[in-house]
Amino acid sequence: MITVQAKLIFESYEDRQKTLELMRRWSSCMRFAYKRLLEGFDRNSLKRELQGIFDLNSRYVDDAIMKAKAVLESCKQRGEDPRKAIFGGRPLFEKLKKRHINGKPYKKLKIEWQEKRKGNLYSRGDRSKKGNLNTRIVVNKSGTFLRINIGDRKYVFARLSAGYKKDKDRRQILQEIAALGVPYSVELKLKNGNVYAYFSVEELFPAIEITxxxxxxxxxxxxxxxxxxxxxxxxxxxxxxxxxxxxxxxxxxxxxxxxxxxxxxxxxxxxxxxxxxxxxxxxxxxxxxxxxxxxxxxxxxxxxxxxxxxxxxxxxxxxxxxxxxxxxxxxxxxxxxxxxxxxxxxxxxxxxxxxxxxxxxxxxLGKKERIPANYMELLSRLDTSSLEELKEYVRKEVKNANLKKRQIKEIEYVMSKIQSPGSEPGRLFAPLGGTSAISCSESYNLWRVLRVAVVTPLSPDRVLRDMSVLKRILVSGQVGGPEIGASSCFLG
Incomplete structure (x- = not known):
């Protein structure tokens, strides 16, 4: 979606007041629809009722119900109580309720909350109408305007201003949207006494050429x-x-x-x-x-x-x-x-x-990574006694304060999943193509075991940055005795 913001400049004070009154009625309609949806009313019955109460056409009412339903679904997804939703913003409402601010700052907060609560209007686009029927972009010799349907087949025209520096580019985008006849949604918001319009249109991407x-x-x-x-x-x-x-x-x-x-x-x-x-x-x-x-x-x-x-x-x-x-x-x-x-x-x-x-x-590209043969051979040489030594070594190193919590958590998890094969002596990890002798309460990835078995003994007190020491394991399957004093039986 592409969203373009523009400020509305009205030709007269009366046109501005008519638009603000339309926004107030639409906002009230949306809040009313939200309450009825909580009570279990359906869309069709609400649509007929709300048109008469708020003096709005069916398209405005349908958009208000859609917005109310979106707020309701959002509350449910976040695990919040839909009955406690506050239109206008909870942070501002809590500040106003405590009355810890007096005078002009309090009045300013109250105006801001009222603007967020009452100064909204949303109109969806329609492909069959080649754009947007209630709020349509109109381009003529005088400039680019937004035509707003205020009811009874009466319209208000407001000039679209997108700022001094970006006015030319944004105006050109709006003109292209109007010329193409694609559906676009328009949302009006009241901020600091000014009305702003947000135009959203689905972007048409070119065909994929680089694959x-x-x-x-x-x-x-x-x-x-x-x-x-x-x-x-x-x-x-x-x-x-x-x-x-x-x-x-x-x-x-x-x-x-x-x-x-x-x-x-x-x-x-x-x-x-x-x-x-x-x-x-x-x-x-x-x-x-x-x-x-x-x-x-x-x-x-x-x-x-x-x-x-x-x-x-x-x-x-x-x-x-x-x-x-x-x-x-x-x-x-x-x-x-x-x-x-x-x-x-x-x-x-x-x-x-x-x-x-x-x-x-x-x-x-769909490629899958296999564990190198030397790594699997290294793991396959782990017998019961060496595994116990590895566990005991890791337990000691876990207590070392130099290990980060992330390392400790990973090591403890992998070590807890590796169990002795019981009465079946010998190897814990069968080579590739063999039968597995791993005994686990749940499945886990051998890459995690490999990281603990190989990297931790080489670098127990810090994160290993230089991976070149692993090259000799990949090439020969062997690694020299570690200087840290760990047993070399599980290092090949």
């Missing part, structure tokens, strides 16, 4: 340090080139400033994909606040995550790519960092962020 048939560009976003890693692969998933885009501007600053730089970084990625004629593969992120016991435990980490805004950046990449006719593929990001760290970082001597982007690119 995964030519290869792909994998994108891995990282909040700490702020950068975006990308890797280019060919159609068979072979490594071609890579790079990093530092993004220090996303660590702080105003919301508008960060939004501007997100668009700039998205343009850089799309430019690279367009020049190389490759599709773009991004992560399907589901960012959640995991609290003090999850991945985002520290104050600094939460601040960086807040300013970075993964979802907003990837959304911009997706939109810009579609405008350029570039295919965008979303993949599940599970285990991409672990696989990249253990398998590809030592092979190509690259950082784990670049390796993670490589895994994402290959996954976008």
């Amino acid at each position: 995964r048939e030519n290869g792909a560009i994998g994108i891995d976003t990282n909040a700490y340090p702020n950068h975006m890693a990308w890797v280019e692969v060919d159609r068979s998933g072979q490594f071609i080139s890579y790079g990093k885009i530092p993004m220090p501007e996303l660590e702080s600053g105003t919301s508008d400033r960060r939004e501007y730089y997100r668009w700039q970084y998205a343009h850089e990625i799309v430019k690279i994909a367009k020049e190389k004629r490759k599709a773009i593969v991004i992560e399907r992120l589901n960012i959640k606040d995991k609290g003090t016991r999850g991945d985002f435990s520290g104050r600094k980490s939460r601040r960086i995550r807040h300013f970075f805004s993964y979802r907003s950046l990837l959304y911009k990449i997706r939109i810009l790519a579609k405008r350029e006719g570039i295919e965008v593929i979303e993949v599940n990001p599970a285990y991409t960092s672990v696989i990249g760290m253990l398998k590809f970082a030592p092979q190509f001597m690259i950082s784990k962020d670049i390796a993670s982007a490589y895994v994402i690119a290959r996954r976008g």
Whole structure:
């Protein structure tokens, strides 16, 4: 969707008052419909009743019912009580209720709350009417206007002003929308005594010309340090080139400033994909606040995550790519960092962020990653006694304050899932193609076990950054005795 904002300039005071009265009646209609929906009324019965009560045509009433239903569904999805919804904003309502502000500041808050409560109007577009019947963009020699239906086949015309600097571009967009005859929705809002119109139209993207048939560009976003890693692969998933885009501007600053730089970084990625004629593969992120016991435990980490805004950046990449006719593929990001760290970082001597982007690119092409044979051989040599030694070693290291909570939580989880095979002696992990001898209460991924069994003994007191030490395991399947004093039986 494309949304264009414009300020309404009325030709007379009477036209402005008629529009404000229409907005007040529509807002009241929407609140009334919300209450009736809570009581179980259906749309058809409400539509006939509300037209007579608020003196609105059927289209306005239908839009009011749709908005009320959207608010009701939103409350239910958030787990809130729909009966306690406050139109106009709960924060402003709580401030006004406490009466801790007097004089002009109180009057200003009250006016702001009344504007949010009563100064709204929404009108949906209609393809059969080639635009919007109640609020239509009209272009003539005098300029660009919004024609507002105030009832009884009477109309009010307001000039559309989009600001001094952007007036020309936005006016041109509005004129193109009116000329194409596509359906567009219009929402009027009253702010600081001025009426603003928001025009939303579904964007028509060109046909996809750059597809995964030519290869792909994998994108891995990282909040700490702020950068975006990308890797280019060919159609068979072979490594071609890579790079990093530092993004220090996303660590702080105003919301508008960060939004501007997100668009700039998205343009850089799309430019690279367009020049190389490759599709773009991004992560399907589901960012959640995991609290003090999850991945985002520290104050600094939460601040960086807040300013970075993964979802907003990837959304911009997706939109810009579609405008350029570039295919965008979303993949599940599970285990991409672990696989990249253990398998590809030592092979190509690259950082784990670049390796993670490589895994994402290959996954976008439908490639699946297998655990290297030497890693499986290493795991297969784990017998019961060595497993107990590994568990005892990990238990001691977990108590070490140098380990981060994220590492401790992961290690404890994996160790709790690995159990002795009981009376069946010998190996816990059968080689590829063999029968599994793992005894678990629930299924888990061998990549997680491999990370604990290999990486933790090599780097128990810090996050392992240099993955080159794993290359000798991949090549020979052997690794020297660790200097930290851990048993070498589970290190080959």
